[in-house]
Amino acid sequence: MNTTLLAGIAALLLPVIGLAGEYSLTVDRVKIDTGDFVKTGIGYNGKSPGPVLRFREGEEVSINVTNNLDEMTSIHWHGLILPFDQDGVPGISFPGIRPGETFTYRFPIQQAGTYWFHSHSGFQEPDGAYGAIVIEPEGREPFRYDREYVVQLTDKHPHSGDRIMRNLKMIPDYYNRQQQTVGEFFSDVSENGLMNTVRDRIAWGDMRMMKADVEDLQGFTGLINGKGPEQNWTGLFEPGERIRLRFINSSAMTYFDIRIPGLDMTVVQADGNNVQPVNVDEFRIGVAETYDVIVRPRQARAYTIFAESMGRSGYARATLAPEEGLEADVPQLREPARLTMADMGGMPGMDHGSMAGMDHGSMDMSGTDGMSGMGDPSMKGMDHSGMAGMDHSNMQEMDHSGMAGMDHDSMEMPKGGASDPFYAKGSGLVPVAANGGKFLSYADLKAQNPLYEDREPTREIELRLTGNMERYIWSINGVKYEDADPIRLQYGERVRFKFVNETMMTHPMHLHGMWSILEVGAGQWNPIKHTVSVQPGTTVYMETEVDEPGQWAFHCHLSYHAAAGMFRKVIVEGGPESAQAKAKAGATTEEGGDA
């Protein structure tokens, strides 16, 4: 009855709509061949990744999604601003798409840029159910390019998502093959001395935390546009052309550090929104983020796009070349990352107070390791004598007065002397460009055109990112989604979210339906994103103009963290008249009349 009615209304309204595009997707069981292994997975229109959907800004799209699986499915349009019931999250936006059913999404395209879509049901997304969205803008873009490619990354694992979740719950370090070994103990001893190394191991053992806990899920093959490193996806160019590369990280769990040896990259867009151009040698793309970069290869030779996982357990690789079949050198993976005590900044009982004035990032202490017991009372008596090889030239900002108790010999400094305000000072995860050049920081991102007038937030909501690695429980404010009440926002307010990462892992936080304005200290030019990475031991702020009524998902985009509880429902109360009625109705079903 309802569907007939709706179909009738839609038919009635169709002539009114100026620009309307109809698209069709089927959700299918597919074969995925990474070059390393072949497995069955889930894809769209018979393939994983699915097609690139090309929309036009201002277009009214209708997308027919036919579920050919024997289980429920859904499609979420990641980063798109649309009515909440078109957002595609089962249990929040709509009930989901039943086996055999065709569901038609209808929404206006109100933005431009690079986005993606994926299933929001179970582990269908890690199993292959994802694709890219490219939206042509109505007006001109503030940059030029001659050709463009989507470069969509994923971390394809031989195990199914269900099995990975079960294994992580049974043995949380099931997939971690970068743990500290007896061999590493001895190499640390020879580098930092026996006592420092023992103290370091005891400090971590006391917390029952692993310095190697950077990537939960290892053993994947990195894919670019569905091709493994050996299959080498290749994008063609004519020397001298400007190429726009639309990087999308569709991984379940993996951050990638991306570089193209021999080419500068100009970042022009982040999460679909134009940013003031930044030239970089390398950038880190969080799970679910997108970055558009422009490169201009001038030589008629091949260039490798090298995407190394943040924990260095795997990589994806592709090639830009003037003709098919050419390839360039593929770099070696760098050493696995090791967390430091700085990454434990959110841990209760850790005192970093004495280090307040110290800027670790500006210190060059390449090759040191094992910041044993930092913030530990046993570190009396700082010994500078062992710092012979240290570059003091850029240490002006360093304040020694507060460092009375520090032993530099045993402190871990980011290799290469990089600094990034979005990482804890002294963090083992601070990214460093392989060629020693510029590595993109969130602090470099400035909006090209602010979407909103800058104004004071009406209130702040603190979200502590919490978890227990040994139980593989992930939560917000210590509460898993299954036990959590929704976060209630008022239509029209501007909310400041304060993320405090108390875990030792990086979490890419994604709010559906409304923009996340990332606080980078650029005022009205703070960048507008849909996914915000929060590094261990850091506090990150973002602001949201609450301008979309309805209810929305808000979660860590690491698939297995979201499934383990790091997930919330957000309800936007109030709003335009029709939406208000809906919100009331929703509140009634939610709480049995307590509206």
Place this chain on the structure above:
Amino acid sequence: MSRIRLLGAVSLLVSIGFPTALAAQEMISDTTARKQPLTTWGVQLEEFEYRYSDDDEELGVWDADSFYGTDELKLRWISKGEYSLEERAYESLENQLVGQVPISKFFDAKAGVRFDTPEGPDRTYAVLGVVGLAPQWFEIDANLYMSDEGDTSADLDAEYEWLLTNYWILYATLDATVAFSEDREIGVGKGLVSTETGLRLSYDLIDRTFSPYVGVVHERKYGDTADFAKAGGGGTEDWFAVIGARLAF
């Protein structure tokens, strides 16, 4: 009723010519699996091995642990056995069924029953225990038992692993049993009953699903328990060479 509301909403939308007929859909409450406690299961065999003793005794031994449940409540079935290949009989055979709940960040409490059904007299015990990860990465499993004969005892299992590499792993284990009263019928004397220490070198061949190992195990009985064993013509100390595999699925 809801149809009338829908019609009303639709007519309103049509009247203002706003093309979002779907906006009539109400906000739903989340009844998907995501909103339910995550239920999971697993089976692990920490020991599944052949033992050959310095007295030419041959044993088949397992230590298996299966669970089903959520973060808040798990049901566990723990099964341990030692089968003598010569005598074609179980030297020991125990099965525990316990419920397990978290009590701290790293520890769970468990309670349930244990059935011992080896060759010889059977026993049933009530079990109360804690299991978890102690500082410095010691895996601890400690239990108190009270038998249907009224005898109480306790055991402690500790395990520590050295990663020689990320695939070659050396496991050290210590199991110790203490009895607070004598149960002569099953050869248990008061005091420290027995210890079993093991050292096993394993290699993760298929993920963590199949990890073959070789090792040595030392078993010793103490005090009255040792005397009972001697009186029965048995030994009080054994060294075994072992070969087997850790399994997890």
